[in-house]
Amino acid sequence: MQKIGVFVCHCGTNIAGTVDVKAVAEALGKEPGVVFSAEYPYMCSEAGQNLIKNAIKEYGLTGIVVCSCSPRMHEATFRKTAAAAGLNSYMVEIANIREQCSWIHKDIKVATEKAIVLGRTAIAKVALNAPLTASESPVVKRALVIGGGIAGIQTALDIADAGYEVDLVEKEPTIGGKMAQIDKTFPTLDCAACILTPKMVDCAQNEKIHIYAYSEVEKVKGFVGNFTVSIKKKARFVDETKCTGCGVCTEKCPQKKTPNLFNLGLDTRSAIYIPFAQAIPKVATIDADYCNMLKNGKCGVCSKVCAAGAIDYKQQDQIIEQQYGAIVVATGFNPIKLDGYDEFAYNESPDVVTSLELERLMNAAGPNGGTLLRPSDKTHPHTIVFVQCVGSRDTTDCGKPYCSKICCMYTAKHAMLIRDKYPDTEVYVFYIDVRTPGKNFDEFYRRAVEEYGVHYIKGMVGKVMPQPDGKLLVRGADLLMNEQILINADMVVLAAAIEPDKSARPLATMLTASMDTNDFFTEAHPKLRPVESPTAGIFLSGVCQGPKDIPETVAQASACAAKVIGLLAKDKLLSNPCVAHSDENLCNGCSSCEKVCPYGAITYVDKEFRMPDRTTKIRRVASVNAAVCQGCGACTVACPSGAMDLSGFSNKQIMAEVDAICR
């Protein structure tokens, strides 16, 4: 005999504002099996939960329905409430009458009617619920951090600090990421390398951290607490254990015409290279696309000059398989390609550069040794125009609809640094809005205007026209003066929008972590769980989740580490008991379910059955490994005989819901 309790929450006025909660409680009280029905202003409050607990005890309830907000909000809360009162926590169903009713309907009658239907649907389901018990699975005490920029470095350091093993995978030959390419940082104008490289060294020296540089994640299997990851260590053609990073090979290599990607192709380097002086690991790498030895077997100079004998032209990619309890995504960003913006002449003139390229041009380790020179003729630029929002807040196909967040500040930084070092240079900044929310950010921008005399122009550049004399004629609008202006510039700097790294999308697929339309990873909750992916055991660090500057990235990286540590500190995880199970009497052993199972949770056993005529028969039947099953239900539909069913979402439960809705 079912004894179901119904609890209707007002959620203040969030629900009660458009749903007649009394009428809902009354109507649902009359549903078959319901023995108790009540409403309360805040069911999730302690008093509300006590109401539920008391009713469970007093009426000996066998199942409860809470009509409230989304189960994604408080299902866990009410399950705990039920458990505290001695009711199995899976005898709880939530009718979502807030997000899916009161908030979307304005008419009280309509919303009330719908709330009643949603309530009776949940009642129909809970009547068929069965008590479930969560099983336990162990946690592998090791974390994987994917991406070795400042986000990944900080997360790895914090996790290691708590005493857990961390593997840091970076696809480039060195960790450091974008921050290593930046010259100075706003709003303090610290030297980026000076604050980053000590952290890189910490990583290298920390016994708990293992760096897999020049490596990529190939395959991910498993689930929270127990992922199995294949990491591809790409061939460097240099034995990492032997190379001392002395750099003799890079000096002697005859192939000096290789584009220097660390300097964004603004200069060249040798085919065997160490990206920059403070690289970690400080090991040479051979660029197979340019090395004469690897391309046509003619050269071998580096091998001859290497005192350590580290060069190995026959080195192969290597696959490493490792178990992890948690995975952190810190794949970062790149500036977008500007091919769609012909009007800015980026592909036409070398003197039109992106802001990241300007960082390299101004950096002491950059192509000009820190002196700002025009890339075209290596002369000192006297007039520089900055264009903001290039591709940001742009709803056309070539741009990104979002604000890239960091451009206003780094443009102010660039303008200020140039005016500081070269006071004879006029600097113009075209802006749409100057966005400076952050500690000491607006003060910083105002200093650029007030102390350094940077000309800020409210408006946008319409066209950049390279002139025969090498100048760049910039035409733009000054909206405040309501005039069109022409500036004869020596250089134009474009604040290109930033986008998630291209490796993020395939990685998301491997991790089954969701992404938004811009390829930023989705967080489990936009406000309350910002560093976790909705996929359990996957955590988000840095710009892969959304645009952010260095201080924010570091803060998020540490927050992410805290979440990982919280997970790794557990010895066992309770697993979801809503998993598939097979009725052996019905199972045909046809293997359809096994083929659609993404986790390999289904195996087959030969089992002896008693037949009606007293004989026995051996049949092949499916068996589900509950620890591996994640409860998707693919098998239940693949099964023609209906042997396979899913706890918590059984065929009968779902059909009861369908019936209740259509009643």
Add this chain to the structure above:
Amino acid sequence: MSMNEFKPKIVAFCCNWCSYAGADLAGTNRLNYPADVKIIRVPCSCRVNPLFILRAFQRGADGVILCGCHPGDCHYTTGNYYARRRMTLLFSMLDYLGIEKERTRVEWVSAAEGAKFATVMNDFVKTVTELGENKRLEDLRCKK
């Protein structure tokens, strides 16, 4: 609004990870769609058995919509790929039997697409309302 105005019964199956969250987001953003839509939460679009869809029609539903994660984004990696094949074939069969093909639909709605969820539901309810009551499946057996 006239009393006799036809209000369709719509059953929406939403996967827990993307579409149900998308429906919640539509609510959080107060995006209106008709109350005729009632959502059933399933773990994944691949949990939806064609039986459930026929059952809904049998019990008087006028339209059934299945929402899942975008292909490639399935929380369980591959669930929606199977759902996609199953539903394509099922819908094709219903069409073959002469059942209005506008009564069934699959939409991929991510957790971030609250606005899309509301738009899809508005559109689907409009389409089904225009079709009117679902008689054909019930009538299919009774030659009049």
Add this chain to the structure above:
Amino acid sequence: MQEMMKARAKELLASGEVTRVIGWKKNEFDYDITPALFESAEEIDHDFVYDDFCGPNLSKFTFQHQKNDTKTLVFLKPCDSYSMTQLITEHRVNREALYLIGVPSYGKIDVEKIKADGMTGILSIKSEDGDVHVHTLYGDKTYAKYEVTSERCLNCKSKKHPIYDELMGFEGEVMENERFDEVAKLEAMTPEERFEFWRGELSRCIRCNACRNACPACTCETCIFDNPNSGVDQKAAKDTFEENMFHIIRAFHVAGRCTDCGECSRVCPQHIPLHLLNRKFIGDINKFYGTYQAGEEVGQRAPLTNFTKEDVEPDIVAKGGKV
């Protein structure tokens, strides 16, 4: 052919290589043939038959009468051997306990076609050299064989045996055929016309379950429609919808597994062209996911337990089904 088969069966029985033989057996009328299990040379001599009326697919019968501890000889027409292959793929029969002999089929006669021509009181039917002689209480008539050959044989998909231990006669080829023409004809109709067509057909269903019981793909231990715990069991139709549900779900359950043997339509006492439901799925699968013939080889992965990332979206149906 029949005599060769009998001789070989007796030989295998005598040698002890097999202890049981599954074949066809003549009943009261020449044309009333049923699958049968033979366990002795005498039984074979007495009842065993293989002629133009041996339509029944022996795979399902084999599945129903299989024994693990002894070997059974099964004769398979090409059609039957596709079904057998599918059953082996799905682990529904034990390959080790079977000895399979492929036999050719030159098209089976559909007695219903003769009856539909108005022939009653049929006493005997003889098929000889392309002619079919019908002897009735009221007189005799001779048909050209193609006139009374069953639809499924006229549109034969293959005369090849995907599986056998031994072959009798010549091995045939996969055939060019027009079996999707009828489906295409329905598809070309307006939805209203299709609806009327199917309403006309399905209205005749009496839920005798013959289609399911004959179907070599319907081998569930317990059919969901018989299982009182499934939530959809139907002993008798409670409402007008139930047969529709039964036929749609049955077709869906065998989609990608149905070899198109045509038994469902052959056994239907109401002559509902049920094979047109299955062929719709087969045609759609071929069109959407690439040509696939169930039962072509052991271990194939069925289209519904498979996918590609580039699969068509379900709205292709709304868009008219053109790939």
Add this chain to the structure above:
Amino acid sequence: MHNNDKEQILRSSGVNVLKCMRCGKCSGTCPSYEEMEYHPHQFVYMVEKGEIDKLINSPSIYKCLTCFACVERCPRGVEPAKIVEAVRLIATRRQGENHLKAEDIPCVVEDDTPGQLLVSAFRKYKK
């Protein structure tokens, strides 16, 4: 009256002026800028504010070359040139009648007028 004009402009141009984020790229890119009293970004804003009369009475509407540079470069897809065109149409209609009647067209068309030009003219003025 003004509201009707605004609606007419929004309808015939198909432009959503609310998408404008006031970046001024249209005016930064306009080759006729100096000739105009009201500039492309102002067209968008003034239509939003309903100040249609000022635009109609300004020679600016005939200074636009319809080069579509503003349409091409607008990051929000606002299409200012279509607004200008729609304002011109309002001005034409206020003058009472069409400049040309359909039956008069054959007389004014020269033999070597490309057919494509006629089609695009029809397309342009049919709204």
